[in-house]
Amino acid sequence: MGSSTTNPRWGCVAIVGVGLIGGSIGLALRRAALAREVLGIGRDPDRLQLAQRLGAIDRWSLELVDAAHQAEIIVLSTPVQLIAAQAVELLQAPPRRAVVTDCGSIKGVIVEDVYGSLPRSDAKRFVPAHPLAGSERSGVEHARAELFQDRLCVLTPVEATDRAAIQTIESLWRSLGAKVQSMSPVAHDEFLAWTSHAPHAVAAALVRSLPETAKPLVATGFLDTTRIAASSEELWTPILLSNRDALRRAIDAVMGELNVLKELLTAEDAPGIRRWWQQARHRRQQLAESDPTAQSPTDASER
Amino acid sequence: MGSSTTNPRWGCVAIVGVGLIGGSIGLALRRAALAREVLGIGRDPDRLQLAQRLGAIDRWSLELVDAAHQAEIIVLSTPVQLIAAQAVELLQAPPRRAVVTDCGSIKGVIVEDVYGSLPRSDAKRFVPAHPLAGSERSGVEHARAELFQDRLCVLTPVEATDRAAIQTIESLWRSLGAKVQSMSPVAHDEFLAWTSHAPHAVAAALVRSLPETAKPLVATGFLDTTRIAASSEELWTPILLSNRDALRRAIDAVMGELNVLKELLTAEDAPGIRRWWQQARHRRQQLAESDPTAQSPTDASER
Numbered sequence: 001m002g003s004s005t006t007n008p009r010w011g012c013v014a015i016v017g018v019g020l021i022g023g024s025i026g027l028a029l030r031r032a033a034l035a036r037e038v039l040g041i042g043r044d045p046d047r048l049q050l051a052q053r054l055g056a057i058d059r060w061s062l063e064l065v066d067a068a069h070q071a072e073i074i075v076l077s078t079p080v081q082l083i084a085a086q087a088v089e090l091l092q093a094p095p096r097r098a099v100v101t102d103c104g105s106i107k108g109v110i111v112e113d114v115y116g117s118l119p120r121s122d123a124k125r126f127v128p129a130h131p132l133a134g135s136e137r138s139g140v141e142h143a144r145a146e147l148f149q150d151r152l153c154v155l156t157p158v159e160a161t162d163r164a165a166i167q168t169i170e171s172l173w174r175s176l177g178a179k180v181q182s183m184s185p186v187a188h189d190e191f192l193a194w195t196s197h198a199p200h201a202v203a204a205a206l207v208r209s210l211p212e213t214a215k216p217l218v219a220t221g222f223l224d225t226t227r228i229a230a231s232s233e234e235l236w237t238p239i240l241l242s243n244r245d246a247l248r249r250a251i252d253a254v255m256g257e258l259n260v261l262k263e264l265l266t267a268e269d270a271p272g273i274r275r276w277w278q279q280a281r282h283r284r285q286q287l288a289e290s291d292p293t294a295q296s297p298t299d300a301s302e303r
Numbered sequence: 304m305g306s307s308t309t310n311p312r313w314g315c316v317a318i319v320g321v322g323l324i325g326g327s328i329g330l331a332l333r334r335a336a337l338a339r340e341v342l343g344i345g346r347d348p349d350r351l352q353l354a355q356r357l358g359a360i361d362r363w364s365l366e367l368v369d370a371a372h373q374a375e376i377i378v379l380s381t382p383v384q385l386i387a388a389q390a391v392e393l394l395q396a397p398p399r400r401a402v403v404t405d406c407g408s409i410k411g412v413i414v415e416d417v418y419g420s421l422p423r424s425d426a427k428r429f430v431p432a433h434p435l436a437g438s439e440r441s442g443v444e445h446a447r448a449e450l451f452q453d454r455l456c457v458l459t460p461v462e463a464t465d466r467a468a469i470q471t472i473e474s475l476w477r478s479l480g481a482k483v484q485s486m487s488p489v490a491h492d493e494f495l496a497w498t499s500h501a502p503h504a505v506a507a508a509l510v511r512s513l514p515e516t517a518k519p520l521v522a523t524g525f526l527d528t529t530r531i532a533a534s535s536e537e538l539w540t541p542i543l544l545s546n547r548d549a550l551r552r553a554i555d556a557v558m559g560e561l562n563v564l565k566e567l568l569t570a571e572d573a574p575g576i577r578r579w580w581q582q583a584r585h586r587r588q589q590l591a592e593s594d595p596t597a598q599s600p601t602d603a604s605e606r
Contacts, residue, residue, distance in 0.1 A: 132522040152520065181519070194517040199528040202505055204583035205560035207590070209553070214497040216484070217455065218590055219435040221531045225502040228524045230587040233580035237573055240580075244568040250512070251561050257508035258554050265547040270540055277536035277543075280507035284533040287510070287521050 009175065014039040014067035014074045014098075016086060018051040018060075020134065021103050022077035023143030026056035028176045031145045041067050051140045068093035073172060076102040081238040084113035091122045099165040101127045101172070105192060107156040107185035109242045115158060124162040127169040128185060130154045130192075131178060138232070149177035156185040193246035200236060201251055203229040312478065317342040317370035317377045317401075319389060321354040321363075323437065324406050325380035326446030329359035331479045334448045344370050354443045371396035376475060379405040384541040387416035394425045402468040404430045404475070408495060410459040410488035412545045418461060427465040430472040431488060433457045433495075434481060441535070452480035459488040496549035503539060504554055506532040 013035040015022040026038045040057030048060035067074045068090045083102045115123045131153040153173040203226045264272040316338040318325040329341045343360030351363035370377045371393045418426045434456040456476040506529045567575040
């Protein structure tokens with residue numbers, strides 16, 4: 001059994017889907033002895049045993065409903081297309097007590113599904129969340145208790161969401177080291193189209209358009225710019241599709257900027273290109289400075 | 304004075320522009336005692352003194368022509384728009400002996416300028432080169448002797464180029480740990496449009512199109528994808544402009560892929576998006592495997 005200090009903040013916390021994100025939550029909870037026990041829920045006994053051996057969970061079960069029966073807080077860290085149905089099942093299961101939250105990187109359709117399928121008295125215990133953390137790796141073997149340190153976790157509660165439940169989930173993420181910010185599900189998805197979904201699309205487009213013959217000349221710049229194109233299509237197809245309107249707008253804006261650059265190149269307008277680039281560099285350097293976890297390149301000159 | 308083992312491979316090697324690239328060449332030469340001495344040429348005594356203190360050069364001069372007078376090999380690691388004029392000046396300076404090479408990330412216009420401005424008897428000692436190495440940082444304080452280890456250095460000699468001079472520069476780069484590959488200047492620039500210049504343009508377009516309001520939600524994926532947008536506009540404006548035809552073609556191909564994705568999103572074609580993404584992921588993973596210096600993400604799932 002897990003951590004056994006006196007007075008953990010929570011009783012049983014269940015984590016559904018013990019991969020990189022779920023495993024990191026478990027490690028952080030157990031390291032700081034924040035929960036009486038961490039229950040892992042999944043489909044694959046081998047993976048769950050590995051999670052237990054790595055210290056991410058105290059014990060495990062293959063039955064989703066065990067989470068509702070035993071846990072005070074249930075964290076869904078499963079692929080986005082599974083989250084709403086799991087949340088609906090858990091919120092209706094007796095004793096109808098657990099606060100249910102998720103880690104999905106889209107929020108609009110999940111919130112609509114959950115709040116649209118259930119009476120308010122059940123739905124109100126669902127606090128939608130999205131920790132902005134991750135890595136190019138997946139699986140509990142890459143989980144780290146520090147994954148959320150100084151990262152942002154966005155909460156997207158709606159008017160019907162229970163205030164005490166929101167406070168519980170805010171407190172959960174703060175205890176994992178994250179900063180918490182709340183916004184509407186629509187605003188979240190709109191922002192993520194720009195900060196995450198469009199960059200993924202652009203990275204994949206760069207890789208797809210690279211001629212075979214050019215591959216030997218690929219170096220660090222290309223590899224960094226396209227790293228996120230190695231993400232799983234199973235995870236990403238539902239994300240892109242469910243945020244398709246905002247994503248199309250963001251892609252159009254990126255193409256608009258590329259068309260401006262093409263016109264400057266055609267006109268051989270060196271001062272224009274320099275200004276276009278300089279504005280990008282300034283903005284990129286500001287982003288680096290505002291991110292406490294990023295390295296801070298000062299005067300970049302990748303060749 | 305620098306390294307003093309018996310029988311260094313070369314006499315004096317001059318490095319014009321002792322920044323990240325030039326400084327790394329100097330550190331590697333001196334660490335392995337490959338040159339009798341390394342002479343640094345630049346414009347700023349403070350920077351050159353720093354380079355000397357950091358062990359990148361044995362001594363320095365502010366006079367370009369000192370390189371021609373004293374060196375057996377002259378490496379130009381200056382911004383691309385300066386390279387041709389410096390090479391022309393050095394190749395004509397007595398005793399007309401040094402092999403001159405460069406590190407510029409475009410080759411076509413440089414080769415045309417040098418070989419078009421000089422009689423063959425002088426031009427033939429110019430061996431155009433481009434080490435595919437770099438970092439988001441610049442300046443000799445970030446130089447590392449290992450920068451070129453297992454990296455590719457592309458040589459783009461022409462028919463008129465002296466065979467012995469080519470062998471000297473091949474040998475120089477191999478001694479710094481790099482792999483050497485030769486191709487035409489045109490082929491180099493065409494490939495680099497895909498592997499470097501278009502990714503830079505796309506990264507800058509992503510940063511430029513990001514709405515101010517979305518900035519707080521920027522996380523690792525966006526920062527990695529746009530890291531190279533922090534590169535200097537002074538270095539990059541001439542690079543993009545001199546390779547504008549190939550770059551426009553590469554940008555068009557990337558936009559073509561983005562338009563395909565947009566159509567799949569509009570049609571809500573989940574299997575189509577999955578295939579589009581899967582092909583990108585496979586290609587990206589192959590690239591990671593073929594790059595000996597890259598980390599190898601196995602099953603990526605950035606969220």
